[in-house]
Amino acid sequence: MSEPGQIVPPLAEDGTELRRYERPHETVVTGVAEDRGAPISRDELPEALAASQLSPGAKAMLAGLLRLGRPATFGGGGAGIEYGALLKTAARPDILGIHAREVASHLHAQGVNLLVVPGMSGYPVGAMYAAVAGIPSLLLKKQRHVTTLESMRYPAGSFVIPSYTGEGDVVMSADLVALGDIVATVLTPQLEAQANVTEVSLTIRVAGADDIIDKATMSQAVSDSALVVGQTALEAFVERYRARTGDQRSIAGEVKVVAWVTPLIKGYNRPHENLQRWFGITPFAGLNVTSVQVEPPAIGIEGLGLVAFDGTD
Numbered sequence: 001m002s003e004p005g006q007i008v009p010p011l012a013e014d015g016t017e018l019r020r021y022e023r024p025h026e027t028v029v030t031g032v033a034e035d036r037g038a039p040i041s042r043d044e045l046p047e048a049l050a051a052s053q054l055s056p057g058a059k060a061m062l063a064g065l066l067r068l069g070r071p072a073t074f075g076g077g078g079a080g081i082e083y084g085a086l087l088k089t090a091a092r093p094d095i096l097g098i099h100a101r102e103v104a105s106h107l108h109a110q111g112v113n114l115l116v117v118p119g120m121s122g123y124p125v126g127a128m129y130a131a132v133a134g135i136p137s138l139l140l141k142k143q144r145h146v147t148t149l150e151s152m153r154y155p156a157g158s159f160v161i162p163s164y165t166g167e168g169d170v171v172m173s174a175d176l177v178a179l180g181d182i183v184a185t186v187l188t189p190q191l192e193a194q195a196n197v198t199e200v201s202l203t204i205r206v207a208g209a210d211d212i213i214d215k216a217t218m219s220q221a222v223s224d225s226a227l228v229v230g231q232t233a234l235e236a237f238v239e240r241y242r243a244r245t246g247d248q249r250s251i252a253g254e255v256k257v258v259a260w261v262t263p264l265i266k267g268y269n270r271p272h273e274n275l276q277r278w279f280g281i282t283p284f285a286g287l288n289v290t291s292v293q294v295e296p297p298a299i300g301i302e303g304l305g306l307v308a309f310d311g312t313d
Contacts, residue, residue, distance in 0.1 A: 010145045010160050010171050013153045018171065019224070020160040023217040039298040039308040042066070052304050057099030058286045061086075061263060062301060064095035065287070067310045071294045079292055080214075081299065087211045087263060088121050096128060096263070099286045103209075103261045104133035106284045110259040112207040113186045116140060116226045118172055118218055125263055126209040136182045137209070140172045140222060157229035159221050172221065174229040183233040191241065200251040202238070204230045207259035213283055216271035220278055223257040230255035257281070264289055267302055 010018040040048050045066070049059045064086050072082035086095065093100075107115075107129070115137035117126030123139050130137035145160070146152055158173040187202050194200045206226045213219055234253040241247065257279055265271055265285035275281045291300035297309040 008152070010158070011153055012158065013155060015153075018154060018158050018160050019221075020169075021217050021221040023162045023215065037306065039293070039296070039306040040304070041308055042310055045307065048304060048307075054301075054303055055099075055102055055286075057096075057102040060095055060097075061099050061286050062304075062307070064092065065264075065299075066307060069299075070309055071292050071297050071299070073294070079294060081212070081264070081289070081292060083211070083264070087125050089124075091124055091128060093128075096125065097132075099263060100125075100128045100132040102286070103129050103284060104135075106261060107133045107135055107207055107259060110207065111205050112259055114138065114182060114204055114206045114226075114230070115209050116174075116206055116222055117209045118142070118222050122210040125211050129209050129261060135207075136185065138174060138179050138182060140174055140225065142170045142172055145169065145171050155229075156232045157225040159225055161218065161221055172225065174225065176229065176233070179229055179233045180236060183230075183237050187234070187237055198249060200249055202234060202251060202253045204234060204253075204255045206230060206255065206257045207261055208257065209261050211262065212264040212266070213260065213262045213271045213275075213285065214266050215269045216274040216278075216283075219260055219271065219275055219283070223260075223279055226257055227255055259284065261285075263287065268300075 012018055054062070065083060068085040069081055069083040072080060074080050086092065112135055115126060115130050115135055117123050117137055118140045119142040126137050154171055154173050155176050158171055160169050160171055163170050183204065186204060190202050191200065208219055208222045208226065210218065234255060238251050238253060258281070260275060260281055260283040262283060263286040265283060265288050267288040267290050272283060275283050288302035289299060290302050291306065293299070293306065298306050299309070300306045
């Protein structure tokens with residue numbers, strides 16, 4: 001029993017402390033050689049886009065980002081991009097529709113049958129991906145930990161991470177009720193397709209989806225969490241199935257994180273390398289941001305160069 005006012009760390013249901021991930025504070029943003037020189041102006045952009053190798057979805061999204069976004073400084077993350085009007089507080093199929101279809105093609109190619117999305121800021125675009133791809137999506141809920149509430153316990157796979165847009169830590173947890181129902185819809189057809197085999201094999205193939213991949217710290221945390229909650233849900237599904245049917249065949253289950261998808265990735269923080277090293281995944285991103293320039297507002301885009309935000313040229 002803790003003393004009144006004593007700080008109680010976030011705990012799992014078994015009483016152990018939750019895994020914590022450190023997200024470095026970003027204070028310096030540097031570009032690459034292609035970003036140097038005067039930014040591409042709004043008037044020059046159509047011709048530059050036409051000459052670039054960016055995908056149709058990336059071109060449409062960049063035009064929307066330049067119109068609706070701006071560089072900004074965040075309390076928990078340093079310099080970054082304010083893109084809320086494009087990816088957080090509005091759903092814009094006219095801007096993001098082509099990109100979402102490109103993402104859906106990538107997810108299908110990877111055999112993904114579950115999307116996992118961290119926090120409400122990432123969920124609008126994650127839901128768009130899910131709807132276009134026809135793949136169910138699970139939210140990892142973000143909440144502030146009550147440091148003096150001893151009875152607070154978090155479900156399997158929960159973790160602690162510093163907030164990016166503000167100060168302090170947050171706890172991310174999966175909705176296990178939602179996950180259990182999703183897993184049943186994913187695995188039941190697999191079971192039915194193997195009705196006549198002696199050894200059953202079940203697989204949950206997970207993709208992470210977020211509104212932006214920064215240093216890939218959140219991507220690592222979500223991937224680790226997905227493996228834990230996915231395995232927990234898979235085992236519970238098999239247990240319920242056996243109890244209902246009496247089927248005692250050998251059932252092998254596997255959970256894999258096979259993809260990461262996002263509209264924006266901060267390439268200058270080298271998240272590609274981190275995801276490749278940790279999980280063997282090359283993330284699929286609509287736009288690879290190579291630099292952020294706060295004054296005058298501009299953004300570096302791989303394959304295009306430094307581009308001015310609308311109204312700054």
